[in-house]
Amino acid sequence: MFSILILTVFFTSCKKADYKKILHDPTLYSRTVHELNGVVMGNNFSPVVASRNYAYASIAGYEVIAAGYPGKYRSLAGQLNGLKTVAKPMANDSIDYEYASILAFCKVGEAVTFPEGSLKYYTDSLHQLAVTHGMPDETITGSEKYAAAVAKSIMAWSKKDNYLKTRSESKFAINDSAGRWVPTPPAYSEAVEPHWSEIRTMVMHNAREYSVPPPPVFDVKNKDSKYYKEVIYIKNTVDSLTPDQAHIADFWDDNPGKLNVSGHVMFITKKFSPPGHWLSIVGIGAQKTNADFNTTVCAYAKTAIALFDAFIESWTAKYVYKTARPETIINKYFDANWRPHLQTPPFPEYTCGHCTISAAAAEALTSVLGDNVAYTDTSELEFGIKNRSYKSFRAAANENVWARFYGGIHFHNSCVISNHFGKIVGDSVVTKLVMKK
Numbered sequence: 168m169f170s171i172l173i174l175t176v177f178f179t180s181c182k183k184a185d186y187k188k189i190l191h192d193p194t195l196y197s198r199t200v201h202e203l204n205g206v207v208m209g210n211n212f213s214p215v216v217a218s219r220n221y222a223y224a225s226i227a228g229y230e231v232i233a234a235g236y237p238g239k240y241r242s243l244a245g246q247l248n249g250l251k252t253v254a255k256p257m258a259n260d261s262i263d264y265e266y267a268s269i270l271a272f273c274k275v276g277e278a279v280t281f282p283e284g285s286l287k288y289y290t291d292s293l294h295q296l297a298v299t300h301g302m303p304d305e306t307i308t309g310s311e312k313y314a315a316a317v318a319k320s321i322m323a324w325s326k327k328d329n330y331l332k333t334r335s336e337s338k339f340a341i342n343d344s345a346g347r348w349v350p351t352p353p354a355y356s357e358a359v360e361p362h363w364s365e366i367r368t369m370v371m372h373n374a375r376e377y378s379v380p381p382p383p384v385f386d387v388k389n390k391d392s393k394y395y396k397e398v399i400y401i402k403n404t405v406d407s408l409t410p411d412q413a414h415i416a417d418f419w420d421d422n423p424g425k426l427n428v429s430g431h432v433m434f435i436t437k438k439f440s441p442p443g444h445w446l447s448i449v450g451i452g453a454q455k456t457n458a459d460f461n462t463t464v465c466a467y468a469k470t471a472i473a474l475f476d477a478f479i480e481s482w483t484a485k486y487v488y489k490t491a492r493p494e495t496i497i498n499k500y501f502d503a504n505w506r507p508h509l510q511t512p513p514f515p516e517y518t519c520g521h522c523t524i525s526a527a528a529a530e531a532l533t534s535v536l537g538d539n540v541a542y543t544d545t546s547e548l549e550f551g552i553k554n555r556s557y558k559s560f561r562a563a564a565n566e567n568v569w570a571r572f573y574g575g576i577h578f579h580n581s582c583v584i585s586n587h588f589g590k591i592v593g594d595s596v597v598t599k600l601v602m603k604k
Contacts, residue, residue, distance in 0.1 A: 184301035190293075191265045193463035196228070197450030199269050199289070200467060203276040204443045206285045211424055213359045214440040214520065215478045219330065220279045221442055222369065222475035226250075227321040228272035229468035229602070231314065232461050235264025240461065241601050247369045247472070250324050254316035260309035265460050266297060270314035275321050328367040336362040339486070346385030346496070348489050348515040354426045356513035364483035370596050371476050374483040377591055382490055382517040383580060387500045397578040401493050402501060405508055405575040412573045416508050418547055418555050419444075419521065419570035425510050438550045441521045442474045445528040447546035452532060452560065455542045465602055466535040470528050473596040477527035478520060480592050481585065485515040492516045493575055507575025519577045522568050522585035523592070529564035530593025535603075536560075564589070 189195070203224060207217045226243060230253045233240040244253045256262055270290060277286040297307050339358035343349055350356060364374040371377075383393035390396075408416070423440040426433060439447065449470050453463040493516070497505045514520075533540075543556040544563065557563040568586045571577040577585075 183299075186263070186266075186297055186300035186302040189296055189300050190263065190269070190302070191460050193453055193458060193460045194450075196269055196272075196460060196463050196467070197453060199272055200225075200446050200450060202286065202289050203273070203280070204439050204446065206276070206280055207443060208423060208437050208439055210280065210282075210285075211437075212280070212440070214421075214423065214442060214524075215360045215363050215482060217423070217440045218442040218471070218474045218478045218524070219325075219328075219366070220276060221446055222471040223279050223321055223325045224272045224276035225464075225468040225471035227275040227318050228268045228464050230317050230321065231264055231268040231271045232464050233602075234313075234317070235262065235267075236461060239604055240465065241604055243468075243600065243602070246600055248367055249327055253320045254313070256313050257309075260313065261303065261306040262309045262313050263297075263302060263306050264310075266293070266302070266307075267310040267314040267317070268460075268464055269293060270311060271317045271321075274314060274318035275325075278318065278322050279325060329365050333360070333362040333365055336365075346491050348491050349495055350513060351492055351494050351511040353428045353510070354513070358486075359512070359514045360482060361486050361514075363479060364486065366479055368476050368479055369472050370599050371480065371592065374479050377480060377588055379480075379484040379487075379518055379584065379588055382488055382578075382584075385490075387496065393580070397580055398493065398496055398501070401572060401575060401578055402497050402505065404573065405505075408508060408573060412569075413508060414553070414555070415566060415570045416574035417552055418544075419525075419567050420509050420574065421521065422510060422512065439546070441524055442471075442478075442528075444546055445470060445474060445525065445532075448528075448542075448544060448560070448563065449532060451542055451544060451546065452536045452540055456536045456540055458536060462535065462603075466532060469531045469535055469596060469600065469602060472600070473527040473531035473593045474524050476596065477524040477589050477592045480588060481518045481520045481523040482514075484518045485520070488517050489515050490517040493578060509574035509576050511576050516577060517581045517584075518588065519571050519581045519585035521571055522564075522577070522582045523589035525564040525567040526561075526586045526589025527593035527596070529560040530590055531596050532560045534597040 233242045244250050273286045273290050339361040386392040386394045421441045421444045425436045449466050492511050494507050494511045539559050541558050543554050545554050568582040572579045572582050
């Protein structure tokens with residue numbers, strides 16, 4: 168018994184007390200977000216649902232930091248719609264706020280993301296890191312206790328955003344009236360999230376705060392009409408893409424579930440969805456600017472909030488106008504064999520979700536990390552797509568305007584309008600939220 172006690176004391180004393188070096192590293196937070204990216208991708212979430220997962224998880228992580236550093240960061244309670252209070256730390260508890268921030272992100276991420284517990288293996292490894300690197304037992308206990316309390320507050324708030332209600336709403340009604348959206352090949356899937364406008368916004372007053380102008384009037388007979396010109400423009404462009412234009416389209420494809428069909432064989436290839444791509448950019452930008460842990464957490468939270476509201480703004484317009492995709496129009500009226508460069512996603516064309524959320528994310532991210540941050544986006548390498556470099560986050564969002572057009576899945580007018588309204592949404596997040604004091 169005595170020898171066991173001696174060994175226990177020996178090994179305990181040999182623990183390196185360098186847990187702050189390990190757990191306060193901002194790249195660990197970025198790796199944690201990437202881990203959630205993988206879970207979201209693996210469970211086939213649509214981009215809009217994915218944005219909900221990321222937003223609540225990122226807010227939970229941020230709220231821990233705001234509580235730990237009240238002189239530098241302000242809680243989002245009272246600033247985000249419906250978020251009235253968040254659990255406060257107990258005065259006598261020993262808390263490592265960086266560790267608790269990562270845990271809160273994971274706890275909400277795995278609770279919002281089905282199946283629950285999908286990040287347990289990861290949080291267990293974080294716990295072991297804390298133990299191995301000498302975090303005191305009382306600090307581990309206090310940190311994990313506070314992370315759970317914040318996660319509980321954010322989850323209670325999330326459950327009132329109408330998400331569960333929309334699970335039982337009616338499906339989108341299909342009719343083949345001229346210019347109206349119908350399912351597209353190869354999967355001919357039903358329309359994704361037609362009731363997303365009912366989701367509670369975070370910063371916008373409501374889903375219809377910004378009035379998006381109607382798209383060009385459907386007209387494929389008058390060659391001088393705006394609509395006809397848009398159709399011919401995208402058809403001719405896709406038919407003669409340069410290698411760089413194709414790369415731009417592929418780089419921003421971000422299709423979370425592409426259906427591949429080869430004869431009688433069908434299989435799905437997965438990638439991070441648009442919000443997952445932008446959260447990867449946050450991590451790249453944070454590392455490029457040498458952002459500290461707390462700034463990195465702030466950047467993720469503000470960007471995720473902008474993404475969330477931007478999706479609601481765009482999806483509201485989609486199901487107001489219900490416009491057909493270029494593939495549908497070109498196949499029916501111009502060329503039955505025409506195919507876009509990218510696979511057409513299953514929801515109406517106008518407005519462009521990716522262009523909207525990209526512009527919003529760029530505004531939010533720029534407000535935290537700065538303008539003219541030149542970076543190389545390496546996030547698509549794991550999917551076999553070579554890097555692209557940008558002079559700023561806004562430059563990346565502007566390239567996305569062309570990406571969806573080159574892909575053949577959005578008319579150019581849609582991309583331009585969507586980028587404009589995405590900037591408005593992003594600017595509202597930047598203007599209305601006070602995060603860093």
